[in-house]
Amino acid sequence: MAKARGAIVVDIERCKGCQVCMVNCPTDTIGMAVEVNGKGYHYAYMENPESCTGCTNCAVVCPDGVITVYRVKQN
Amino acid sequence: MKEITREENLVYRRTPLMTDATLSYCPGCGHGTIHRLIMEVVEEMGIQSETIGVAPVGCAVLAYDFMDVDFSQAAHGRAPAVATGIKRLWPDKFVFTYQGDGDLAAIGTAETIHACNRGENITIFFVNNGIYGMTGGQMAPTTLEGMKSSTSPYGRNNETMGPPYKITELIAQLSGTYYVTRQAVHKPGPVRKAKKAIRKALEIQKEKKGISFIEFVSNCNSGWKMTPNDSNIWMEEHMFPFYPMGDIKVDGKLVKG
Numbered sequence: 001m002a003k004a005r006g007a008i009v010v011d012i013e014r015c016k017g018c019q020v021c022m023v024n025c026p027t028d029t030i031g032m033a034v035e036v037n038g039k040g041y042h043y044a045y046m047e048n049p050e051s052c053t054g055c056t057n058c059a060v061v062c063p064d065g066v067i068t069v070y071r072v073k074q075n
Numbered sequence: 076m077k078e079i080t081r082e083e084n085l086v087y088r089r090t091p092l093m094t095d096a097t098l099s100y101c102p103g104c105g106h107g108t109i110h111r112l113i114m115e116v117v118e119e120m121g122i123q124s125e126t127i128g129v130a131p132v133g134c135a136v137l138a139y140d141f142m143d144v145d146f147s148q149a150a151h152g153r154a155p156a157v158a159t160g161i162k163r164l165w166p167d168k169f170v171f172t173y174q175g176d177g178d179l180a181a182i183g184t185a186e187t188i189h190a191c192n193r194g195e196n197i198t199i200f201f202v203n204n205g206i207y208g209m210t211g212g213q214m215a216p217t218t219l220e221g222m223k224s225s226t227s228p229y230g231r232n233n234e235t236m237g238p239p240y241k242i243t244e245l246i247a248q249l250s251g252t253y254y255v256t257r258q259a260v261h262k263p264g265p266v267r268k269a270k271k272a273i274r275k276a277l278e279i280q281k282e283k284k285g286i287s288f289i290e291f292v293s294n295c296n297s298g299w300k301m302t303p304n305d306s307n308i309w310m311e312e313h314m315f316p317f318y319p320m321g322d323i324k325v326d327g328k329l330v331k332g
Contacts, residue, residue, distance in 0.1 A: 016103070
């Protein structure tokens, strides 16, 4: 069965660290960074990049639209 | 990861119709999601140069900075009246108002009800978070019974402060409204449904069938004094039973309420 693999790119400086993406990620891919961005927010990042399926759930709920999603199908 | 993040594998990106300005909203606020959804629909319909928004007074007062379409700014609560004027001058443009509950359901009740009653061909986006967010979390007409706010610190008391009211159900009774629905944007499923509702609302405007009205039940984590995710859970548990999701009026016929 073809398996989808995905990746997200977070616009770190725009992220406000609200964590809404984190709880809505069905594969627990997203975590919050220990470091902070220029505004002092702990930004979202791919904690488990291997588990991302590129479902776009994180990006559609992100209030600030900081997440870009990519997806490839692999056999 | 490098081989995945290539242009040809792109499945979702922030719509270019949102400007590069950093949103002035608190972390986790639903306003940003709703702005983006409206702009995504405008992009899909290819009507950027045909769309005119009317910004309210409230948290979304700077909406014209974030959505890259023509905008006007109305006095507090008067957005439907301003939108009426714009639409009557340019009947072929897509005109929408974007208002919060303090703006639409309190000071602007008269303008809202009369614009809906006349059935102006505009779209009203109504963001209901049960509180006056921008001014510091004061009680609004939509504040739930028992809900604490800065002006009802012991919780709203229906006997002395009156009960909360559902303006969306109220305006659905008016003959001028064609499509009335209530949506939310706290989870991926509701976001996708909300986007379909926005698309439907703007299509109705194209066909000149009457007013389309979408209420978004949203969170105000700062005003409710919660984390964004806690406020979304609180919203599901407390707001949704009083403000149930779904269509109220479709094709000019009541389907609920």
